[in-house]
Amino acid sequence: MKDLKTKQVLPKVVTCLRQPSQGPTFGIKGGAAGGGYSQVIPMDEFNLHLTGDIHAITAANNLLAAAIDTRIFHEATQSDKALMNRLCPPNKEGKRSFNDIMFRRLTKLGISKTSPEDLTPEEVKKFARLDIDPDSITWRRVMDINDRFLRKITIGQGPDEKGMVRETAFDISVASEIMAVLALTTSLADMRERLGKMVIGNSKAGDPVTADDLGVGGALTVLMKDAINPTLMQTLEGTPVLVHAGPFANIAHGNSSIVADKIALKLVGPGGFVVTEAGFGADIGTEKFMNIKCRYSGLTPQCAIIVATIRALKMHGGGPDVVAGKPLNNAYVTENVALVEAGCINLAKHISNTKAYGVNVVVAVNKFSTDSEAELNAVRNSALAAGAYDAVICTHHAHGGKGAVDLGIAVQRACENVTQPLKFLYPLDFSIKEKIEAIARSYGASGVEYSEQAEKQIEMYSKQGFSGLPICMAKTQYSFSHNASEKGAPTGFVLPIRDVRASIGAGFIYPLVGTMSTMPGLPTRPCFYDIDLDTTTGRVIGLS
Structure with a gap:
């Protein structure tokens, strides 16, 4: 890539993106x-x-879901001895043996014996009977289609599963913990360990039950063995792009994968640049990137790019809501500098939150044809006043790389002038509540309110030894608060935590803030109305 103004050759650049959900x-x-x-x-x-x-x-996700319900079904109808005989059937010589994944469970139980024949009746029961508490199961089935009618379902209604009915739900596939594992893993061996450690619920005694306890961790890894490889794509101008993973940016950390980042860094070399995606704003994407992804990758960012638009800032300044399927309100297509300036309080909050991690911030202002010079200058001035290293007007949508040359130069300079080490928002040895409250304060909250269910879950995860994990807040992306309609930079609100769940394999605890759906719904007029196939040429219509 060349600087079109000075003709100097810029360093190699590779971009890492998440794969979008279908x-x-x-x-x-x-x-x-x-x-x-x-x-x-x-x-x-x-x-x-x-x-x-x-x-x-x-x-992989649905294989694990099937394994859970199948295990509960068989344990309900068989004795300890019968379970053991089926789990460790005799070979042709009549001898029984444990396989590798069974030794993982034996080690977890503190049983050092190597032959099924040597286990006492008490040890047989501990090994063979998981005794899963159906009310504790957090693992759900998934599909990659927005289907609101699967947000709550009842399973086990067939005649052969009489008495096994329970309520559960579907999530969208990118909300699966397996997606989060893929994005945070560093190797095939690491992925195998993370998949095996995923907790699906508890036994009736309160002990966590894992995928390896169910004997399915290895099979999950086999299903995922090719998915660990990023996909190499390119922009229209030939810039390489590594597409990998797509964690749901509310319920998970919403970042492209560690594997893709590390491959990209190797490709560009010591003097190159890797631009990696952190989903949503500094209250979600950046916070999770720094406190979760950087901890597991060991990588340190030199610069953060915050993307801003005049239209979004006008909305945060008090502009009317944007309604899908309806023309934009006149406020968003005519000059209104005062509205833009009022909305820059939101941008300033994102800048201050991001700078708190010790990185330089460059604001990229995506220019629309309806944006006036006065409005663009207002954003640039506000960003610099808020502490941004630089703020650059960008026209890459209209002009490709030529429209982002100034942004590239600004980012290069920002990376070369880092003066602080990376700072985390909280140490891992904080309690779960202390970490939640540190994040809430960064949003502008004055306090946190926990539901009875959240209190119960926090106590349980702490007893189970999971309190040392980082926190992944599941929160709306439309506001710093839990209320999507609260625009700008609200302060003084109390953040409600209605539930707390855990992705132990991925490696984080995730509190649910307010109402947060993990299965989106289709609107009245979905985009599939516009999607078709030209059966003569084979070209997809409506996606480009």
Whole structure:
């Protein structure tokens, strides 16, 4: 890539992006592949199945769900001895043996014996009977389609499963813990360990039950063995892009994968630059990037780019709500500098939150044709006043790389002028509540309110030894608060934690803030109305 103004050759650049979920593609289409002259191609493949990684996650997730209910079913109808005989059947010589995954469970139970024949009746019961408490199960089935009618379902209604009915739900595939594991893993061996450690619920005695306890950790890894490899794509101008993982940016950490970042760093070399995606704003994406992803990757960012638009800032300044399917309100397409300036309080909060980690901040202002110079200058001035290292007007949508040269130069300078080490928002030895409250304060909250269920879960995870994990807040992306309608930079609110769950394999605790759905719904007019196939050419219509 060349600097079109000075003709100097800039360093190599590789971008790392998350893979978009197929569900929203047919519902409310995002812009995961970018747009205009800055998009990733082929765009239709990017927004659809790509290499099938999300399908692998769906299959693995649902295999584990089936294993849970199947184990409960068989334990309910068999004695300890019968369970043991079926788990360790005799070979042709009539001898029984443990396989590798069974030795993992024996080690966890503190049993050092190596032959099934040597186990006492008490040890047989401990080994063979997981005694899962159905009310404690947190593992749900998933699918990669927005289907609101699967937010609550009842399973076990068949005649052969009489008495096994329980309520559960579906999540969208990218909300699966397996997706979070894929994004945070560092190697195939590490992924195997993380998948095996995933906790699906508790025994009736209150002990966590894992995928390895169910004997399925190895099979999950086999289903995921190819998904660990990132997909190499390119922009319209030939800039390489590594697409990998797509963790739901509310319920998980919403970042592209550690594996992709490390491959990209190797490709660009010591003098190159890797631009990696952190989903949503500094209250979600950046916070989780710093406190979760950086902890597990050991990598340190030199600069954070905050993307801003005049339209979004006008909304945060008090502009009317944007309604899907309706024309933009006149406030967003005509000059209103005062509205922009009022909305910059939101941008200033993002800048201060990001700078708190010790990185320089560059603001990229995506220019629309309706933006006036006065409005653009207002954003730039506000960003600099809030402490941004630089703020640059960008036109890469219209002009490709040429429209982002100034941004590239600003980022290069920001990276070369880092003066502080990376700072985390909290130490891991804080209690779960102390970590939650540190994050809440960064939003502007004056306090945190815990439901009875949240208190119960925090106590349980602490007793089980999981309190040393980082926190991944499941919160709306539309506001610093829990209330999506609270724009700007609200302060003094009390953050409600209605539940606390854990992704032990991925490696984080996730509190649910207010109401947070993990299965999106389709709107009245989904985008599938516009999607079709040209049966003569084979070209996809409606995705590009």
